[in-house]
Amino acid sequence: MAVICQACQQRPALLHLTESGADGTVREAHLCPQCASGLDLGGAPPPLAGLITGLRSRRTVEPEEPACPECGFTMAQYRELNLLGCPACWIHLWPRIEPLVRRFHGAVRHTGRTAGGADPVRAALERDLAAAVADERFEEAARLRDALRRQAETP
Amino acid sequence: MTDPARLARSLPGWLRPVDAGDDRIVLASRVRLARSVAGTRFRRTLARPEQTELVGRVLTACREVLPWDDPLHVQVHRLGPANRGVLSERQLCSRELADAKHPTGLHARDDGLLAVMGNEEDHVRLQSLAPGLDLTGALAAAVDTDRRLGGRLGWAVHPELGHLTACHTNVGTGMRASVMLHLPALAETGELKAVLHGAAKLGLAVRGRQGEGSEPGGHVYQLSNLRSLGRSEDQLCAEVADAARAVVEAERLARAALLSARVRLEDKVFRAWGVLTGARILAGDEAYDLLGWLRVGRALDLIPVPWEVLDRLWLQILPHHLQALHKEAAETGPRDRIRARLVRDSLLPS
Ligand SMILES: [Zn+2]
Numbered sequence: 268m269a270v271i272c273q274a275c276q277q278r279p280a281l282l283h284l285t286e287s288g289a290d291g292t293v294r295e296a297h298l299c300p301q302c303a304s305g306l307d308l309g310g311a312p313p314p315l316a317g318l319i320t321g322l323r324s325r326r327t328v329e330p331e332e333p334a335c336p337e338c339g340f341t342m343a344q345y346r347e348l349n350l351l352g353c354p355a356c357w358i359h360l361w362p363r364i365e366p367l368v369r370r371f372h373g374a375v376r377h378t379g380r381t382a383g384g385a386d387p388v389r390a391a392l393e394r395d396l397a398a399a400v401a402d403e404r405f406e407e408a409a410r411l412r413d414a415l416r417r418q419a420e421t422p
Numbered sequence: 423m424t425d426p427a428r429l430a431r432s433l434p435g436w437l438r439p440v441d442a443g444d445d446r447i448v449l450a451s452r453v454r455l456a457r458s459v460a461g462t463r464f465r466r467t468l469a470r471p472e473q474t475e476l477v478g479r480v481l482t483a484c485r486e487v488l489p490w491d492d493p494l495h496v497q498v499h500r501l502g503p504a505n506r507g508v509l510s511e512r513q514l515c516s517r518e519l520a521d522a523k524h525p526t527g528l529h530a531r532d533d534g535l536l537a538v539m540g541n542e543e544d545h546v547r548l549q550s551l552a553p554g555l556d557l558t559g560a561l562a563a564a565v566d567t568d569r570r571l572g573g574r575l576g577w578a579v580h581p582e583l584g585h586l587t588a589c590h591t592n593v594g595t596g597m598r599a600s601v602m603l604h605l606p607a608l609a610e611t612g613e614l615k616a617v618l619h620g621a622a623k624l625g626l627a628v629r630g631r632q633g634e635g636s637e638p639g640g641h642v643y644q645l646s647n648l649r650s651l652g653r654s655e656d657q658l659c660a661e662v663a664d665a666a667r668a669v670v671e672a673e674r675l676a677r678a679a680l681l682s683a684r685v686r687l688e689d690k691v692f693r694a695w696g697v698l699t700g701a702r703i704l705a706g707d708e709a710y711d712l713l714g715w716l717r718v719g720r721a722l723d724l725i726p727v728p729w730e731v732l733d734r735l736w737l738q739i740l741p742h743h744l745q746a747l748h749k750e751a752a753e754t755g756p757r758d759r760i761r762a763r764l765v766r767d768s769l770l771p772s
């Protein structure tokens with residue numbers, strides 16, 4: 268889950284602290300190191316109520332946005348939930364996701380274990396397409412063919 | 423093993439010393455991999471029947487491709503709250519999965535070191551735990567499980583972005599490597615804040631308590647990587663392990679500093695011993711903190727209680743474990759009395 272600092276609303280939150288009060292209530296703080304440096308871990312809990320109020324009031328309204336053709340998800344929904352609608356959102360909404368990825372990871376290219384390997388998204392689509400054709404599920408096959416074509420068009 | 427209540431009596435494979443000299447500052451290492459099944463929508467746009475189907479698909483694949491004897495194999499949302507709590511208290515699944523109202527599945531090896539969660543934030547989250555500081559070992563086991571499961575389910579992988587996850591913060595490796603640390607001496611000397619902030623400045627995430635939940639504190643912290651893209655799994659694990667080693671060194675120095683004013687440390691440990699062996703009512707937070715000091719006392723050979731007794735208690739005093747073991751512990755009043763009796767009986771066997 269994307270976690271942005273509750274105080275400055277900009278930098279990634281790196282400190283996630285939970286405190287339970289004597290009355291059983293649980294408070295959480297998500298802060299970046301810069302904002303957290305004023306926080307006393309041993310003493311009183313951070314003023315969360317104030318931070319959360321700040322968070323609500325700073326949200327801005329964005330103009331109409333493109334939706335993912337596979338699942339209908341929009342960036343507005345992504346900002347709300349911090350979760351995408353389907354794997355294809357990554358491809359169709361990429362221009363809007365890219366700045367978020369770049370800011371969070373400081374990179375936009377995977378260099379881990381699957382790097383440079385075959386493309387399992389495509390492989391899975393092709394496998395499903397073959398199965399749909401074999402089973403004479405033609406609507407499904409047409410949908411998969413479209414998905415494959417769209418995938419081929421993306422960089 | 424299909425009965426979570428039976429689990430409550432056992433010790434998970436990660437909660438044990440790695441050797442005779444282990445001071446238990448590092449409790450365990452964990453590698454979690456987030457995975458998406460190609461061609462399947464993420465949960466927020468997936469209708470409930472399809473979620474049920476997804477959970478079935480994941481659980482079936484686990485049965486078919488993971489060669490584990492007698493695994494725990496459950497649809498978590500069908501369990502009662504106490505049993506779900508037992509699973510998250512022993513780190514077998516995330517708190518999010520344990521609390522979920524939507525269909526969820528868990529397939530875990532009986533030693534608790536490997537687990538596959540179905541329909542969590544991502545379609546699949548697999549985790550690998552190891553006792554002590556061993557991210558390399560945890561990663562190797564996770565990668566093996568990932569390869570088997572991915573071969574059957576077909577992960578959504580992009581040639582440049584790697585694993586496509588539901589949230590942009592997990593894309594790429596889909597990996598979070600974390601080290602669970604017990605840092606009571608740093609808290610006592612007041613240096614904890616500086617140490618944790620130092621780790622955060624290196625770009626690592628620090629979580630208080632056990633994960634993101636509200637379980638008792640006891641100065642248990644998790645150190646993990648924040649970024650999942652642009653660096654290899656091995657690089658990320660090495661960064662977390664390096665930072666963990668630095669924090670462990672700081673905790674050792676803090677313990678040594680306390681020990682040089684020996685009476686102060688002895689006081690903490692034996693005061694904890696006094697309360698734990700005498701109290702008739704013990705709240706969860708208090709018991710967890712005091713047991714933390716007994717652990718420090720054990721690591722420094724101040725008290726002769728076996729690690730196994732301390733490890734078992736540390737889990738069994740948690741609310742859901744206590745409830746799974748003693749039905750009457752469902753309510754706070756009786757629970758605190760049962761907890762006190764359990765602790766007393768374990769520390770002072772007749
Ligand atoms: Zn901040």
Ligand SMILES: [Zn+2]
Nearest residue numbers: 335338353356
């Ligand atoms: Zn989509």
